Amino acid sequence: xxxxxxxxxxxxxxxxxxxxxxxxxxxxxxxxxxxxxxxxxxxxxxxxxxxxxxxxxxxxxxxxxxxxxxxxxxxxxxxxxxxxxxxxxxxxxxxxxxxxxxxxxxxxxxxxxxxxxxxxxxxxxxxxxxxxxxxxxxxxxxxxxxxxxxxxxx
Amino acid sequence: xxxxxxxxxxxxxxxxxxxxxxxxxxxxxxxxxxxxxxxxxxxxxxxxxxxxxxxxxxxxxxxxxxxxxxxxxxxxxxxxxxxxxxxxxxxxxxxxxxxxxxxxxxxxxxxxxxxxxxxxxxxxxxxxxxxxxxxxxxxxxxxxxxxxxxxxxxxxxxxxxxxxxxxxxxxxxxxxxxxxxxxxxxxxxxxxxxxxxxxxxxxxxxxxxxxxxxxxxxxxxxxxxxxxxxxxxxxxxxxxxxxxxxxxxxxxxxxxxxxxxxxxxxxxxxxxxxxxxxxxxxxxxxxxxxxxxxxxxxxxxxxxxxxxxxxxxxxxxxxxxxxxxxxxxxxxxxxxxxxxxxxxxxxxxxxxxxxxxxxxxxxxxxxxxxxxxxxxxxxxxxxxxxxxxxxxxxxxxxxxxxxxxxxxxxxxxxxxxxxxxxxxxxxxxxxxxxxxxxxxxxxxxxxxxxxxxxxxxxxxxxxxxx
Numbered sequence: 291x292x293x294x295x296x297x298x299x300x301x302x303x304x305x306x307x308x309x310x311x312x313x314x315x316x317x318x319x320x321x322x323x324x325x326x327x328x329x330x331x332x333x334x335x336x337x338x339x340x341x342x343x344x345x346x347x348x349x350x351x352x353x354x355x356x357x358x359x360x361x362x363x364x365x366x367x368x369x370x371x372x373x374x375x376x377x378x379x380x381x382x383x384x385x386x387x388x389x390x391x392x393x394x395x396x397x398x399x400x401x402x403x404x405x406x407x408x409x410x411x412x413x414x415x416x417x418x419x420x421x422x423x424x425x426x427x428x429x430x431x432x433x434x435x436x437x438x439x440x441x442x443x444x
Numbered sequence: 445x446x447x448x449x450x451x452x453x454x455x456x457x458x459x460x461x462x463x464x465x466x467x468x469x470x471x472x473x474x475x476x477x478x479x480x481x482x483x484x485x486x487x488x489x490x491x492x493x494x495x496x497x498x499x500x501x502x503x504x505x506x507x508x509x510x511x512x513x514x515x516x517x518x519x520x521x522x523x524x525x526x527x528x529x530x531x532x533x534x535x536x537x538x539x540x541x542x543x544x545x546x547x548x549x550x551x552x553x554x555x556x557x558x559x560x561x562x563x564x565x566x567x568x569x570x571x572x573x574x575x576x577x578x579x580x581x582x583x584x585x586x587x588x589x590x591x592x593x594x595x596x597x598x599x600x601x602x603x604x605x606x607x608x609x610x611x612x613x614x615x616x617x618x619x620x621x622x623x624x625x626x627x628x629x630x631x632x633x634x635x636x637x638x639x640x641x642x643x644x645x646x647x648x649x650x651x652x653x654x655x656x657x658x659x660x661x662x663x664x665x666x667x668x669x670x671x672x673x674x675x676x677x678x679x680x681x682x683x684x685x686x687x688x689x690x691x692x693x694x695x696x697x698x699x700x701x702x703x704x705x706x707x708x709x710x711x712x713x714x715x716x717x718x719x720x721x722x723x724x725x726x727x728x729x730x731x732x733x734x735x736x737x738x739x740x741x742x743x744x745x746x747x748x749x750x751x752x753x754x755x756x757x758x759x760x761x762x763x764x765x766x767x768x769x770x771x772x773x774x775x776x777x778x779x780x781x782x783x784x785x786x787x788x789x790x791x792x793x794x795x796x797x798x799x800x801x802x803x804x805x806x807x808x809x810x811x812x813x814x815x816x817x818x819x820x821x822x823x824x825x826x827x828x829x830x831x832x833x834x835x836x837x838x839x840x841x842x843x844x845x846x847x848x849x850x851x852x853x854x855x856x857x858x859x860x861x862x863x864x865x866x867x868x869x870x871x872x873x874x875x876x877x878x879x880x881x882x883x884x885x886x887x888x889x890x891x892x893x894x895x896x897x898x899x900x901x902x903x904x905x906x907x908x909x910x
């Protein structure tokens with residue numbers, strides 16, 4: 291586990307990140323906040339065109355994650371067409387943790403050189419998570435020495 | 445009755461991302477980067493040998509952090525001594541707002557981003573198209589006014605409504621973009637030849653965002669492997685007219701890079717020439733033969749309501765039918781799989797999210813089905829059914845044959861208000877629409893059709909609102 295940041299006063303508990311593969315969110319139901327169908331559409335397009343799975347199939351790699359009590363703030367890789375509205379937040383309670391994942395619902399199809407886009411995705415802590423630690427399951431986006439970017443699972 | 449869809453054109457002319465940032469530091473010119481050399485360059489392209497080959501090619505660089513270090517972000521084209529045209533999404537910051545011009549510079553007269561023998565010219569002003577929308581990528585075009593003029597042979601703009609590009613020709617795309625999806629960039633300028641794709645084929649891939657008035661597709665061969673990629677945005681897709689390099693398109697977007705059957709999307713420059721020249725001076729334009737027709741023409745057969753037809757369509761092919769008056773359209777794929785789209789149109793037929801009233805597509809492998817249905821709530825002046833043969837068939841045993849272009853069978857019903865459960869009307873055989881007819885042939889056909897009173901649809905004409 292890698293501690294990314296400490297929650298603000300608006301939320302109790304330790305704010306951590308775990309490898310998303312350890313806590314897959316697919317298939318959960320009762321606590322999911324997922325509402326968009328864009329990812330499904332992308333999956334459909336991929337199957338239609340025999341394309342490999344798109345970035346939207348995996349949790350987005352994040353940098354500088356912060357939660358201020360009303361929104362998640364994070365940096366993500368952008369090719370020029372990424373905005374906060376392209377993301378939703380899913381959560382799932384596992385082992386007394388409220389595991390949160392930022393999920394991209396719309397792929398960035400632009401062809402600009404990559405940069406970091408700063409997101410601000412509104413989210414309030416569900417009642418079921420009030421007394422639990424918040425854990426972000428997304429992979430970590432790493433900036434290397436030359437300013438380049440890479441994705442790491444942890 | 446038979447209809448013909450026409451398009452103006454000429455009959456004469458046809459991350460693991462490490463290393464992405466190749467900084468240009470104004471204070472200290474040192475670059476800590478090792479050039480990347482590998483076998484799979486810019487998705488199937490080749491290295492441009494020297495800067496004199498495309499002297500108008502520009503690297504649009506951005507100082508993201510305000511530290512004075514400018515990194516390659518996009519390509520661009522010098523269209524006047526003070527003006528570079530690029531993609532609008534290249535000039536937005538991480539919050540989706542336009543970047544300050546002080547953070548933008550253009551590298552000209554160079555092909556090697558590491559050696560950097562060219563000239564760096566700071567931007568004076570950025571002009572994004574006022575109707576640019578990053579969510580849909582509509583109007584993805586922008587201008588950079590240079591702080592100082594730069595003298596070099598210019599890229600030529602296509603005049604509004606000029607036949608650029610045309611189907612069945614290839615354009616050359618330029619850029620320093622990634623060599624594969626999420627791959628390393630090229631430090632050397634590269635070029636790749638890409639065939640222009642019909643609007644129908646482009647639409648069926650990008651139907652949520654594609655608008656044939658302002659964009660077109662190129663690439664997407666069955667074998668894949670040739671495409672533009674991340675870092676190529678803003679760069680030109682060139683066609684040759686009278687020995688001049690004319691900017692037909694600007695690299696904009698696309699699913700992945702170099703995927704089989706998936707073309708890239710390019711801003712149709714011809715649709716924005718008036719907007720460009722409204723801001724710039726000293727540009728060059730190719731006019732062409734503006735009142736000619738051809739290449740992208742297709743045949744459209746009239747199907748009366750309450751009619752069943754049987755036809756065959758090959759994988760990847762498309763067919764158009766005039767079904768004006770129908771309330772419901774059912775497409776049954778007896779073998780293989782085809783998709784059904786209903787497009788509204790009249791004298792001009794535009795393929796965009798606004799004009800497509802219904803799209804019935806069914807996943808062919810995960811959820812096989814043989815029926816596509818569109819129920820039409822409104823009566824339009826003209827309604828057209830587009831059938832697109834799907835590359836991969838629902839019939840697993842036929843998938844190989846379909847990849848090779850084997851035929852599947854489709855049935856098209858048109859129903860006046862009441863769904864049909866059996867054949868209720870006239871029955872005849874319809875063949876798949878033929879695309880890519882040569883310009884001269886189409887012109888001859890046009891004349892013949894008009895002699896016999898055939899109604900002609902002219903697509904993509906008379907629009908110059910950009």
